[in-house]
Amino acid sequence: MATADKNIGTSGVLGWVDQRFPLTSTWKAHLSEYYAPKNFNFWYFFGGLATLILVLQIVTGIFLTMHYKADSAKAFESVEYIMRDVPWGWLIRYMHSTGASAFFIVIYMHMFRGLLYGSYRKPRELIWIFGCLIFLVLMAEAFFGYLLPWGQMSYWGAQVIVNLFSAIPFIGPELSLWIRGDYVVGDATLNRFFAFHVIAIPLVLLGLVTAHIIALHEVGSNNPDGVEIKAKKNAAGIPLDGIPFHPYYTVHDIMGVSVFLLAFSAVIFFAPEMGGYFLEYNNFVPADPLKTPAHIAPVWYFTPYYSILRAITSDFILWGLTPFLLVFLAVVWMSRGTKSLSKLIATLAVGAMLVGFLVLDAKFWGVVAMGASVMIFFAMPWIDNSKVKSIRYRPTWHKYIYAAFVIVFLVLGYTGVQPPSPVGQVIAQIGTLLYFAFFLFMPWWSEMGEFKPVPDRVTFAAH
Amino acid sequence: MTHSISRIVSRRFFRGVSRVAPALIAATLGLFALSAQASGGGATLDHFPTEKLKDLPSLQNGAKIFTNYCLNCHGLSLMRYNRMTDLGLTEAQIRDNLVPTGAKVGDTMKVSMSAKDAKEWFGAMPPDLSVTARSRASHDGSGSDWLYTYLRGFYRDSSRATGWNNTVYPNVGMPHVLWELQGSRGASIEEVKAAADAKPGDHAAMSRTLIAIDAVTGQRTEKVEEIHEGHPHEGSSITLTPAVGGKLTQAQFDGQIADLVAYLTYVADPSAQTRNRLGTGVLLFLSLFSVLAWWLNREYWKDIK
Numbered sequence: 105m106a107t108a109d110k111n112i113g114t115s116g117v118l119g120w121v122d123q124r125f126p127l128t129s130t131w132k133a134h135l136s137e138y139y140a141p142k143n144f145n146f147w148y149f150f151g152g153l154a155t156l157i158l159v160l161q162i163v164t165g166i167f168l169t170m171h172y173k174a175d176s177a178k179a180f181e182s183v184e185y186i187m188r189d190v191p192w193g194w195l196i197r198y199m200h201s202t203g204a205s206a207f208f209i210v211i212y213m214h215m216f217r218g219l220l221y222g223s224y225r226k227p228r229e230l231i232w233i234f235g236c237l238i239f240l241v242l243m244a245e246a247f248f249g250y251l252l253p254w255g256q257m258s259y260w261g262a263q264v265i266v267n268l269f270s271a272i273p274f275i276g277p278e279l280s281l282w283i284r285g286d287y288v289v290g291d292a293t294l295n296r297f298f299a300f301h302v303i304a305i306p307l308v309l310l311g312l313v314t315a316h317i318i319a320l321h322e323v324g325s326n327n328p329d330g331v332e333i334k335a336k337k338n339a340a341g342i343p344l345d346g347i348p349f350h351p352y353y354t355v356h357d358i359m360g361v362s363v364f365l366l367a368f369s370a371v372i373f374f375a376p377e378m379g380g381y382f383l384e385y386n387n388f389v390p391a392d393p394l395k396t397p398a399h400i401a402p403v404w405y406f407t408p409y410y411s412i413l414r415a416i417t418s419d420f421i422l423w424g425l426t427p428f429l430l431v432f433l434a435v436v437w438m439s440r441g442t443k444s445l446s447k448l449i450a451t452l453a454v455g456a457m458l459v460g461f462l463v464l465d466a467k468f469w470g471v472v473a474m475g476a477s478v479m480i481f482f483a484m485p486w487i488d489n490s491k492v493k494s495i496r497y498r499p500t501w502h503k504y505i506y507a508a509f510v511i512v513f514l515v516l517g518y519t520g521v522q523p524p525s526p527v528g529q530v531i532a533q534i535g536t537l538l539y540f541a542f543f544l545f546m547p548w549w550s551e552m553g554e555f556k557p558v559p560d561r562v563t564f565a566a567h
Numbered sequence: 568m569t570h571s572i573s574r575i576v577s578r579r580f581f582r583g584v585s586r587v588a589p590a591l592i593a594a595t596l597g598l599f600a601l602s603a604q605a606s607g608g609g610a611t612l613d614h615f616p617t618e619k620l621k622d623l624p625s626l627q628n629g630a631k632i633f634t635n636y637c638l639n640c641h642g643l644s645l646m647r648y649n650r651m652t653d654l655g656l657t658e659a660q661i662r663d664n665l666v667p668t669g670a671k672v673g674d675t676m677k678v679s680m681s682a683k684d685a686k687e688w689f690g691a692m693p694p695d696l697s698v699t700a701r702s703r704a705s706h707d708g709s710g711s712d713w714l715y716t717y718l719r720g721f722y723r724d725s726s727r728a729t730g731w732n733n734t735v736y737p738n739v740g741m742p743h744v745l746w747e748l749q750g751s752r753g754a755s756i757e758e759v760k761a762a763a764d765a766k767p768g769d770h771a772a773m774s775r776t777l778i779a780i781d782a783v784t785g786q787r788t789e790k791v792e793e794i795h796e797g798h799p800h801e802g803s804s805i806t807l808t809p810a811v812g813g814k815l816t817q818a819q820f821d822g823q824i825a826d827l828v829a830y831l832t833y834v835a836d837p838s839a840q841t842r843n844r845l846g847t848g849v850l851l852f853l854s855l856f857s858v859l860a861w862w863l864n865r866e867y868w869k870d871i872k
Contacts, residue, residue: 142871184645184698187838194838347871355867359860366853373846380704388702388835566872 134321139346140353141327143562147217148325149360150210156361157207158313162306164200172252174298176291179254180390198376204246205382206368208405211239215481219506222493223326229485231323234316236482241309243406243478248301250403251294255387260400262297263289268413271468288393329562330493336561345562381521399523407520408513412477412539414524415532416470421461425469428537429454432544439548473536480543487543489551492558499553505542512538612708612735615715619829621840623655629830630654632823634665636744637696640685642678645697646834649673653837689740700828700835711832718824721746722754722807723785730785734805749820750813753782758803762793773799782811 112122112129121127132138171190173182186193215235218224224232251262266289270280285292324334324346333343347353377383381404386397402410416425436442436450461469490498495506512535519532619625630651633643649672651661662672667679678693685692703710717735721743724732729742734754743751756778773794780787810817833839 181645187836188645188650189647194836194842198842351867352871355860355864359857359864362853362857362860366850366857369846369849369853373842373849376842377701377704380706385702385704385710388698564871 135350135354136348138321138349139333139343140325140349141331141333141343141345141562142347142352143327143329143345143564144325144353144356145328147213147220147328149357149364150214150217152357153210153360153364154207154214155313156364157203157210158309160199161203161207164196164203165302165306167196168200169302174252174295176254176294176391179252179294183253195372198372201383202368202371202376202378204249205378205403205405206371207242208246210364211242212405215239216510219484220495221326221328222330222488222490222495224484225326225488225493226485227323228319228326231316231319232485233482234312234319236479238309238312238316239481240478241305241312245301245305245309246403246405248297248305251289251297252301253387254294254391255384256389256391256395256397257384257387257400259289259391259393260397261402262293264400265402266293268471268474271465271471273464273468290393326493327562328494329496329559331558331560331562333562345564401521401523404517404521407518408516408539409474409477409520411516411520411532412536413470413474414520415529415536416466416473417529417533418466420533421466421469424533424537426458426461428540429457435545435548442547473540477536477539480540483543487546487550489547491551491555494558497556497558499555501553502550505549508538509542512542612712612716613719615709615711615828615832616825617711619825620832622829625826625829626654626833627656628823629826629828629833630656630665632827633830634667637827638667638676638678640678640680640689640693641696643676643697643834644678644695646676646837647673648676650837653840654833691740693741696831696834698835700832710835711828714828714831715824718745718827719749719821720807721749722752722780723782724754724780724787725785726787727785734807745820745823746813748813748815748823749817750810751782752810753785753808754778754780754805755808756780756803756805759794759799760801773801775799782808 112119114122114128118128122129168186171182171186171193173179183197186197188194190196218232218235247262247265251258266280266283268280269283270276272279281287283293284290285296324343327333327345331345333345336344338344371378371382377385384401384403401407433450433454436447490502492498495503516532516535516539519528519535522528619629648661648666648670649658651665652658656665658672666672666674670677678695680693682692700710700714703713705713707713708716713735717733720734720736721731722734723730726732727738729740731739731741731743731746732754733739733741743749756776758776758778759773760776762772762774775792775794777790777792778787779790810820813820815823
């Protein structure tokens with residue numbers, strides 16, 4: 105024997121495996137002896153549900169790939185072929201198309217949970233950053249996938265989004281040409297989007313999800329009280345408020361999954377188009393490069409950001425963005441707690457943007473604003489200065505700010521679905537300012553107000 | 568039981584939300600209403616009688632009407648003839664009654680007219696109708712509603728090359744193929760707009776144009792009058808006159824069109840009825856499973872103090 109037997113505490117077949125692979129210890133570390141806070145509530149179902157949908161999307165995706173043709177002359181027909189001639193093809197396809205929307209619903213809920221309970225704060229900053237990266241990559245995955253059915257909305261949506269890259273100064277036009285592989289969205293674009301959708305992006309996604317969970321299991325879950333359960337342990341070193349993930353949260357999640365599947369199946373079997381929001385009506389018309397639809401809107405989950413993109417006009421830069429940035433700069437300068445270096449950086453950044461407003465056109469700033477509206481989530485761990493993590497112990501008026509943020513997000517989503525109109529545009533512009541105000545002024549408002557005492561232990565009533 | 572369920576969803580959170588909820592909902596609705604007002608509404612569509620979708624004789628009749636009247640110009644290139652066994656027909660019945668000479672029962676329902684002829688006769692190839700009942704859906708109504716209104720909206724119009732016009736799809740290139748069944752209709756159109764000599768902002772100077780189109784000849788007679796009283800709004804409305812010279816009454820014709828639209832709706836998503844039947848069972852199973860999962864969860868969580 106080259107090596108001595110490890111002390112593993114198992115025998116038989118399991119012992120044989122454990123000598124060679126950390127099966128029992130992994131099971132214990134991540135499930136049966138992974139201690140999670142016992143006070144998880146409704147909002148804690150969505151992480152597990154997101155994992156479930158990821159698996160569903162991959163499995164249904166594999167079966168779709170067996171019959172789908174990534175060819176601009178055949179793509180539309182091959183999707184309908186799956187719906188009609190492939191046994192159970194309609195079910196697989198509707199699961200995949202409904203799964204895309206369900207993924208975003210679940211991820212938005214999961215992110216909102218993080219905001220409510222301060223789950224991004226020390227020591228969970230990396231979990232949050234991996235999560236934000238997952239969100240970005242998921243958006244890319246959805247965007248690439250949406251071209252594949254090759255309907256009018258697929259086609260023109262891709263055309264509009266790829267054209268956004270042409271707003272980047274100097275390299276823009278060349279860059280968008282390089283992304284499309286053609287002067288217009290065409291067969292070359294379809295083939296590369298297919299490659300990204302079925303292999304490149306899913307690989308990145310799986311890697312990030314693994315990193316997200318490893319980081320989570322390293323530091324342990326936050327909970328609705330924002331109390332660190334590892335601060336109070338028993339003699340065996342087990343957190344007093346922690347319970348083994350398996351079996352308690354596995355049975356708990358089975359319950360969550362069954363209710364989720366109930367809603368998910370209701371859509372798949374009775375309303376797969378979901379009133380034109382999950383499957384857009386115009387996407388039942390095959391892509392036609394010569395016929396631009398009167399109204400091009402992305403699928404609902406992108407519309408808040410699309411609204412922000414459309415909100416940035418040269419007028420709005422003048423009456424909206426410029427005063428907004430100047431107010432922000434004034435607040436930075438008046439703030440006593442802000443370091444001189446931060447003040448300098450903020451001044452340079454705002455100054456650069458104000459000069460940029462004169463030099464570059466509104467389309468470019470629309471793209472910048474849309475990008476910033478997604479990327480700003482990364483900053484959460486460092487802009488939230490609240491004395492407590494959880495919304496439960498924050499001043500009551502903080503709840504209203506969060507409620508207002510949710511309304512603004514929904515309203516932006518709604519205006520993004522609608523065809524452009526003067527009233528809709530003003531609403532989207534005000535919404536854009538409120539959206540950014542929530543984040544940019546967070547360093548100040550989050551530390552203001554009367555905080556409530558945080559308990560030593562989590563609040564939990566046995567049942 | 569109620570105690571356990573209320574624990575699952577955090578009491579605290581919902582108490583918080585319930586306090587702000589009314590204000591939250593009111594504000595959201597207010598903003599939505601404001602945006603909706605800005606986006607405006609569209610044409611009103613008649614309601615397709617959806618009960619026809621479950622009525623096999625209607626669907627079979629719709630298939631017959633389609634093959635007799637429509638298939639010469641419009642294909643259903645994604646639909647196979649023998650898929651119509653869904654409608655209670657046998658392959659033999661389909662082959663004998665619905666498949667044209669030269670086509671096989673397993674073929675898709677391709678159009679018999681050549682693209683070149685189509686271009687010459689109609690200016691463009693008439694569209695394939697495989698998924699039209701889905702693509703024509705909008706917030707004004709379902710695709711079936713659109714088809715049902717469109718197919719019943721033809722009227723005589725001698726100013727058009729085909730001699731026909733349509734209320735839902737103005738200046739459409741398609742003639743009224745089913746006119747021998749319905750007969751032909753005339754129309755009276757009322758257009759209200761700013762008078763030709765009106766200055767901007769001058770609300771009083773509006774004119775009303777009344778156009779009467781003869782049901783048989785399709786000749787237009789126009790009458791323009793200025794409006795002096797009331798608060799007229801710009802816009803136009805069209806009313807069709809009763810059909811003359813058809814084989815069917817209007818009610819019978821509406822029934823035939825409903826059958827045809829039911830068939831096209833079926834073709835657009837042939838699995839729809841199977842899907843709904845199966846869905847009921849799936850939801851029943853999952854409801855039962857949810858109860859079991861809830862019970863299992865409750866038993867385990869009894870340990871946690």
